[in-house]
Amino acid sequence: MPKNAKTAAPIPHIGSSDHLSVSLKSTTKTTNSEGRQVVATECYFSFKGLL
16 A cells, blocks of 8 residues: 555545645544543645745
């Protein structure tokens, strides 16, 4: 398998995919005192060749 293989759902293309790379990371934490699940979604934007 390629090193850049992703198991997450495909991400819609935003503008030019050659210069803009967007990756989503979801983490589930159960640190609430009530025992509820807190889902935090982190979004990373990586600009290639633009900076």
